[in-house]
Amino acid sequence: MCRNQANTYSFPMKAPFDRVSLRDRTRDDLYELIAEGNELTRPELVVLTGMSRTTVNQAVGRLVAEGRVAESEQKHKGPGSGSGRPATSLIAVANGDPVVGIDFGHNHIQVAVADALGRPLGERYVEVDVDLLASEAMDLAADLAITLIAEHSLGRPASVVAGIPGPLDRGSGLVQSSTILSSWVGLAPAVELERRLGVPVQIENDAILGAVGELRAGAGRDIPNFLYVKASHGIGAAIIIGGHPYRGTSGIAGEIGHTHLSGHTEACRCGNRGCLEAVVSIQAVRDQVLHTHPNAHPGDVDLASEPDEVTARILIEAGRIVGRVLSSMCDLLNPEAVIIGGELGATGPQFLGGIAASIERYSQPATARALQILPASLGIRAELVGALQLAAGLARR
């Protein structure tokens, strides 16, 4: 490098201060908050943004005049509202194109269409072996999306977000692991789905989508720092820090399903033995329940209903094993909550109780004291709701 060049470098002229574009940006920022939140008030916007009351009032006034925001009849008092009269709630108006969310599980596909704010209008759930049938799974997801759009007489979607249950290279868009999603290796799901649907598609890890779903519309609404765990046919986690997902350097942060468990030798789909999700998964728990209930038929195993003593013990032990892995993550990140989603998260208090017991036992006492263990309030729809919320956010850009 020629040092003289540095001496002759001149800084680019600053763009002239543009009061109009600054006002537009303030208005767009506030609209984004209102669209993501639920019935925010002007005083709450002042607290959330740090903007002055005058700035917020002027921007909200313009949003209402433009028809992008409506004032709700319902009144409530929130932070910053003081002792005056209750503040009017503000609701974003969905006046844009619809969006589509797709959730590929290891053994199912969920598809939903939603309005421009990501509020679901129609959904489909189909069981299919997604791991082994990549091309067929994407054909089916595209067909379901097209059918739902037609059924609800909607126009061309503005954006589509799809979640996959495995690591995705955010740079190349390719599925990273040949061992976790066997028939998806080398595929670029975004390109494949765009070809089938004719609209832009963004692919995300499914646990990230579940975390976003719970953050925007579930148990994590008022919790800026939490871990989300999707405990289903695999085990995946997502990290929310300061109200945003943390993805890591290449997009695989939270991939805890293949953490090795000392003393376990169960064969895992990744080729190793003793991985967390080889020991604990909805299928492994069902297999244990069938093993201990010889007269039960596979179709009879309903883990969401009140379990008998043996099934309760199996669920508690499964929770303890997951909690042992989570205890290290909790010490590392000191989150306010761990939110448990997926089919195992929806089984009830035994699985969550097992997780809580291990975190209590193995985390630092101060870490455990600060922590709540919560079920995903959206249940097994968390990933789908997260996909719709992200798709609506993309459409607003």
Ligand SMILES: [Zn+2]
């Ligand atoms: Zn593994």
